[in-house]
Amino acid sequence: MNRILITGATGHLGRLVVNKLKQKISPERIVALVRSAEKAADIGLGVEIKEGDYNKPETLNQAMKGIDILLLISSSEVGKRAEQHKNVIDAAKQAGVKRIVYTSLLHADTSSLSLAEEHVATEADLKASGIAYTILRNGWYTENYADSIQGALASGAIIGSAGEGKISAATRADYADAAVIVLTTEGHEGKTYELAGDESFSLRELAAEISRQSGKDISYNNLPEEVYAAQLVSFGLSEELARAIAGWDLGIAKGDLFDESHQLSKLTGRPATPLAAFVEKAVKS
Ligand SMILES: NC(=O)c1ccc[n+]([C@@H]2O[C@H](COP(=O)([O-])OP(=O)(O)OC[C@H]3O[C@@H](n4cnc5c(N)ncnc54)[C@H](OP(=O)(O)O)[C@@H]3O)[C@@H](O)[C@H]2O)c1
Numbered sequence: 001m002n003r004i005l006i007t008g009a010t011g012h013l014g015r016l017v018v019n020k021l022k023q024k025i026s027p028e029r030i031v032a033l034v035r036s037a038e039k040a041a042d043i044g045l046g047v048e049i050k051e052g053d054y055n056k057p058e059t060l061n062q063a064m065k066g067i068d069i070l071l072l073i074s075s076s077e078v079g080k081r082a083e084q085h086k087n088v089i090d091a092a093k094q095a096g097v098k099r100i101v102y103t104s105l106l107h108a109d110t111s112s113l114s115l116a117e118e119h120v121a122t123e124a125d126l127k128a129s130g131i132a133y134t135i136l137r138n139g140w141y142t143e144n145y146a147d148s149i150q151g152a153l154a155s156g157a158i159i160g161s162a163g164e165g166k167i168s169a170a171t172r173a174d175y176a177d178a179a180v181i182v183l184t185t186e187g188h189e190g191k192t193y194e195l196a197g198d199e200s201f202s203l204r205e206l207a208a209e210i211s212r213q214s215g216k217d218i219s220y221n222n223l224p225e226e227v228y229a230a231q232l233v234s235f236g237l238s239e240e241l242a243r244a245i246a247g248w249d250l251g252i253a254k255g256d257l258f259d260e261s262h263q264l265s266k267l268t269g270r271p272a273t274p275l276a277a278f279v280e281k282a283v284k285s
Contacts, residue, residue: 002098003066004183005031005050007088008073010039012143013103016176017071017183018043024184033063054084060091067095069183072102074119078244082121089122089129099132099189101182103175106139106168106196106259113251114244123192134188136179139196139264140257142169142278149210149282151235152218158207159221161228161249166258167203168196170272177268196259197272209275213283225250 008014009032027046034040052063108119126133204220211218232242
């Protein structure tokens with residue numbers, strides 16, 4: 001009976017993966033790595049909870065004992081991630097983990113997004129580790145636009161700096177399904193999957209979809225990067241995050257988050273969640 005450890009199990013994606021995995025395999029085979037066991041109280045009967053912090057290698061060495069397959073969900077601590085992920089990979093190697101599945105970024109090797117650098121470093125560390133690996137290069141979460149949709153319903157506009165760039169987004173549940181397939185089936189060793197939605201939309205098309213579903217007139221205001229960042233700061237975001245988000249939009253304008261290879265739906269065997277379904281839920285909420 002091989003055992004599968006999921007990192008980031010108290011996060012949005014990690015929770016979905018653990019829940020979906022529980023529907024496929026016995027919970028005794030699932031181990032959830034969490035920073036705080038308290039936060040994991042609702043993760044579910046039968047799933048083993050292990051505490052571990054990416055910044056504390058000794059906790060990772062302990063957690064990795066007896067694990068066969070590891071899903072390393074990329075850390076949310078941008079700027080520290082390459083080192084944190086290396087700690088996880090080193091601990092996995094020491095414990096004799098047989099396979100690592102890693103959530104990276106769509107087209108990480110060619111992407112101009114500031115987020116790509118740490119993913120590229122981790123992909124290289126994985127390949128150098130000698131452990132069998134699978135890389136899931138996840139595209140944008142459709143959920144990234146949940147706040148924008150609510151903002152648009154209140155203000156009448158989507159704002160951004162993405163120009164007419166297309167985003168091939170999918171929901172976290174779609175990416176979680178792909179992760180579960182890769183964790184529980186054979187034949188994924190050494191593969192890198194570019195995972196993205198089946199549909200691609202520009203922010204103007206997102207605005208049009210919100211208009212269609214809400215009956216309100218929603219426009220898309222494309223702003224210069226600096227102006228968009230300043231707007232985000234005025235909404236309460238830190239200067240650093242606002243600059244990063246505005247910068248990612250420039251990457252979107254260049255096509256960094258566009259992909260029409262449909263590898264996600266080919267893996268899961270079902271279409272990715274359409275934008276219209278996500279917007280419908282958001283408009284009704
Ligand atoms: N593709 C996209 O559009 C997109 C968008 C956002 C993020 N991401 C990436 O995808 C990952 C998963 O997304 P998500 O929505 O599930 O993010 P999330 O909800 O922020 O979850 C991040 C997880 O990482 C854990 N974590 C952070 N620092 C840690 C540390 N030092 N040691 C151990 N665990 C640590 C968090 O633990 P706690 O619960 O204790 O905080 C949490 O469980 C993110 O971490 C990020 O790398 C992708």
